[in-house]
Amino acid sequence: xxxxxxxxxxxxxxxxxxxxxxxxxxxxxxxxxxxxxxxxxxxxxxxxxxxxxxxxxxxxxxxxxxxxxxxxxxxxxxxxxxxxxxxxxxxxxxxxxxxxxxxxxxxxxxxxxxxxxxxxxxxxxxxxxxxxxxxxxxxxxxxxxxxxxxxxxxxxxxxxxxxxxxxxxxxxxxxxxxxxxxxxxxxxxxxxxxxxxxxxxxxx
Numbered sequence: 001x002x003x004x005x006x007x008x009x010x011x012x013x014x015x016x017x018x019x020x021x022x023x024x025x026x027x028x029x030x031x032x033x034x035x036x037x038x039x040x041x042x043x044x045x046x047x048x049x050x051x052x053x054x055x056x057x058x059x060x061x062x063x064x065x066x067x068x069x070x071x072x073x074x075x076x077x078x079x080x081x082x083x084x085x086x087x088x089x090x091x092x093x094x095x096x097x098x099x100x101x102x103x104x105x106x107x108x109x110x111x112x113x114x115x116x117x118x119x120x121x122x123x124x125x126x127x128x129x130x131x132x133x134x135x136x137x138x139x140x141x142x143x144x145x146x147x148x149x150x151x152x153x154x155x156x157x158x159x160x161x162x163x164x165x166x167x168x169x170x171x172x173x174x175x176x177x178x179x180x181x182x183x184x185x186x187x188x189x190x191x192x193x194x195x196x197x198x199x200x201x202x203x204x
Contacts, residue, residue: 023168024148024194029161031202033120033150039111041121041153044096049126061131062087065180083179090181098174098185099124102192107199112192120160121153129187131180132170139177141170144187148195163198165191 034040051061062084069080096114103112112122128145145168150161168191176182 023166024198025164025166027162027164028159029150031161031199033160034110034199034203037110037119039113039116039118040150041116041118042096042100042112042114043121043123044099045123045125046091047125049129051129052131055128086179087181090176090185094181094185095188098189099192102189102194103196103199104192106193106196107203109203110199118153121151121156123147123149123151123156124188124191125149128167129184130167132183134178134183139173139183141173141177142180142183142187143167143169144184144191146191148191163195165194168194 046058049058050056051058056064065083066080069075069083070077072079075083100112100114125147126144127147128143130143132140132142134140144165146165148163148165149159152158152160168187170183170186170188170190172186174182174186174189176185
């Protein structure tokens with residue numbers, strides 16, 4: 001009973017602390033340019049992403065994860081290959097899919113898409129990712145810090161709006177939560193929801 005109470009307490013404190021961190025900061029422009037638009041293209045970038053509190057590069061983070069997976073005799077090389085394939089699949093497709101799920105669920109007037117021919121493109125440049133953890137009954141959601149920049153698709157140097165997403169927490173938990181990439185996907189979905197809610201307040 002005491003152990004259960006402590007786990008619930010940790011989960012409550014973690015959630016309460018995390019709720020103070022989620023924030024979007026508008027650094028340039030406003031959402032007025034979206035008036036009259038029906039679709040917006042979305043791209044993800046990972047050119048200068050750092051991971052965990054140690055600020056690992058992706059290469060350093062993956063080296064450490066590889067060591068952990070290979071140290072598990074039941075998983076070994078085959079386990080690492082499967083993990084690596086899943087990591088790349090989520091990075092290349094699923095993170096964006098989760099973001100689109102989040103933003104389109106909130107912003108009903110405008111449809112955000114991938115590989116779309118639109119006037120504006122939203123570029124999500126991941127700056128910092130905390131992968132969270134999973135420990136059976138409880139876990140810590142991932143967090144995403146990113147630059148969200150709206151540009152003219154035909155002229156990407158023309159920035160019309162820039163938002164800073166600060167430590168957006170990946171809630172609620174999804175079906176892939178037990179794995180790092182699943183928790184990170186949740187942070188992308190949560191970021192999408194935050195942006196969608198902000199747009200909905202202006203574009204009614």
